[in-house]
Amino acid sequence: MSKDPVLTLIDLFARLPGFGQRSARRAVLHLIKKKETLLPDFANAIQNVIRTVRFCPVCGNLDSQSPCHICMDNERDGHIICVVQDVADLWAIERSAAFKGRYHVLNGLLSAIDGTGPEELKLPALEKRLKEVSPLPYELILALPTTVDGQTTAHYIIDRFKDLPVKISSLAQGIPLGGELDYLDDGTIRMALNSRH
Amino acid sequence: MSKDPVLTLIDLFARLPGFGQRSARRAVLHLIKKKETLLPDFANAIQNVIRTVRFCPVCGNLDSQSPCHICMDNERDGHIICVVQDVADLWAIERSAAFKGRYHVLNGLLSAIDGTGPEELKLPALEKRLKEVSPLPYELILALPTTVDGQTTAHYIIDRFKDLPVKISSLAQGIPLGGELDYLDDGTIRMALNSRH
Numbered sequence: 001m002s003k004d005p006v007l008t009l010i011d012l013f014a015r016l017p018g019f020g021q022r023s024a025r026r027a028v029l030h031l032i033k034k035k036e037t038l039l040p041d042f043a044n045a046i047q048n049v050i051r052t053v054r055f056c057p058v059c060g061n062l063d064s065q066s067p068c069h070i071c072m073d074n075e076r077d078g079h080i081i082c083v084v085q086d087v088a089d090l091w092a093i094e095r096s097a098a099f100k101g102r103y104h105v106l107n108g109l110l111s112a113i114d115g116t117g118p119e120e121l122k123l124p125a126l127e128k129r130l131k132e133v134s135p136l137p138y139e140l141i142l143a144l145p146t147t148v149d150g151q152t153t154a155h156y157i158i159d160r161f162k163d164l165p166v167k168i169s170s171l172a173q174g175i176p177l178g179g180e181l182d183y184l185d186d187g188t189i190r191m192a193l194n195s196r197h
Numbered sequence: 198m199s200k201d202p203v204l205t206l207i208d209l210f211a212r213l214p215g216f217g218q219r220s221a222r223r224a225v226l227h228l229i230k231k232k233e234t235l236l237p238d239f240a241n242a243i244q245n246v247i248r249t250v251r252f253c254p255v256c257g258n259l260d261s262q263s264p265c266h267i268c269m270d271n272e273r274d275g276h277i278i279c280v281v282q283d284v285a286d287l288w289a290i291e292r293s294a295a296f297k298g299r300y301h302v303l304n305g306l307l308s309a310i311d312g313t314g315p316e317e318l319k320l321p322a323l324e325k326r327l328k329e330v331s332p333l334p335y336e337l338i339l340a341l342p343t344t345v346d347g348q349t350t351a352h353y354i355i356d357r358f359k360d361l362p363v364k365i366s367s368l369a370q371g372i373p374l375g376g377e378l379d380y381l382d383d384g385t386i387r388m389a390l391n392s393r394h
Contacts, residue, residue, distance in 0.1 A: 005245040005261055012242050015235065016224040027213040029285050031243075032250060032259060038212065039247055045209050046228075046240045048202040053229060062229055064202055088226050 006032070058129070060105030060122055062087050070094075070102060077101045078133065082141045083126070083157065085109055085150070093143060101141070104129065109149040110156055118156065126157075130164055139167045146173055203229070255326070257302030257319055259284050267291075267299060274298045275330065279338040280323070280354065282306055282347070290340060298338070301326065306346040307353055315353065323354075327361055336364045343370060 006028060013024035031039050055061070056068035063069055070076060080101030084090050090103050106121045118124070130138060142157060144150040158168050174192040175184060203225060210221035228236050252258070253265035260266055267273060277298030281287050287300050303318045315321070327335060339354060341347040355365050371389040372381060 005242065005249050006259055009239075009242040009246055012235070012239050017227050018220050018223060023215050025285060025288065026215060028246075029259075029283075030214050032246065035247065035250075038209070039243065042206075042209050043240065043243045043247060045202065045206040046236065046243065049206055049225075049229060050232065050236055050240060052202050053232075062203055062226075086226075088222060091222065 059103045060087070060107060060125075061090055061103060075100070080139045080141065081126075081129075082143050084143050085145060085153075089143060099141075101139075106153070109144065109147075110153045111149045112152075118160075121153075123157070123160070127160070130161065130166060139169065142168065142170045144170075256300045257284070257304060257322075258287055258300060272297070277336045277338065278323075278326075279340050281340050282342060282350075286340060296338075298336075303350070306341065306344075307350045308346045309349075315357075318350075320354070320357070324357070327358065327363060336366065339365065339367045341367075 009031075010021070010024045010028045013019055013027050014021050016024075019027075031042065052064035053062055054064070054066045056063055056066060056071055058067045058071045061068040061070055065072065077100055081104050082090075082093060082099055082101055083104045083106060084093065085106055085108065087105055090105055093099050093103075104122065104126050106123065106126075108116055108121050110116055110118065110121065130140075140157070140161065142154045144154050154170060161168065172195075173188075174195060175181070175188065179188075181189060206228075207218070207221045207225045210216055210224055211218050213221075216224075228239065249261035250259055251261070251263045253260055253263060253268055255264045255268045258265040258267055262269065274297055278301050279287075279290060279296055279298055280301045280303060281290065282303055282305065284302055287302055290296050290300075301319065301323050303320065303323075305313055305318050307313055307315065307318065327337075337354070337358070339351045341351050351367060358365065369392075370385075371392060372378070372385065376385075378386060
């Protein structure tokens, strides 16, 4: 006999980030109790994603059209490209509704420990994109995390494109909105002090 | 245009217990990144569950056979029935591998606040089951939570079946294995003291 379908589904849920066996059991049980409504919706939604969602060949965003709706939106400023690590970061910036340019998803960061070099990321694709589209100059906004790998990647990008007529900026760093000084780490406070304006 | 398939899937995930928008986004992004492997497995597992999994008409367990494999297992003692609130509790007892009888899933607890009466639970089905199967006597093990509703339900069951030749027992209550006294609530310690043996 093949493995029990319920156990199979629980094991799959347990492989999602933030899930363990216990929370997976809870989620699956909830789904099965809503067998007539939620479960078919789930099945359809997953089939839809499999059938339609692709990574955008231009920017690396996820969308059901290709190129993605951001790349195809003529109201957006194609001369400003925001470089992000991951699609999740792109979504976060889109939710802020503060950016009306285009994106470039690197799909990771340079990392000596993980052995991720520039060729593993979408950096050659970014270079090609910068050189192909006219008219230059572009502005590149580096929206990369303030971690060692994030900053290494930022420095690498600045260095790699220093001969192109491209303005490169980074997100401002400092105290987050509503951030209580008492709860912030020393590094953030030091950085906010040094970058005071 | 219909709603974006990715957003639809995120919204469905966010309706699962223990999930919010953020964790749903994380899970969906992880799934889409494994589009070639994990996502089709997910779709198949859900289809299998929809197609095969049913609530057992005898005991209320979830299984792909009907009656379930526990009810059909002749090596199990059909004269001991363990009464649980929920399929999750049945699974928990099965994992302990300490019980070789059958089950009865109530699908909830009596609750004055939620307005759940005996007819909403599988209590008439339990009575029918007790009266139909011979030879009696049965033992009923009440594996119900030590909450107000759980204990109300236990008392109700004891009262309802007091005229049947059925022995009714409850799970022992006390200090859990590895339980540090210092971290246990007062009620548990008091109960463990009163029930000392």
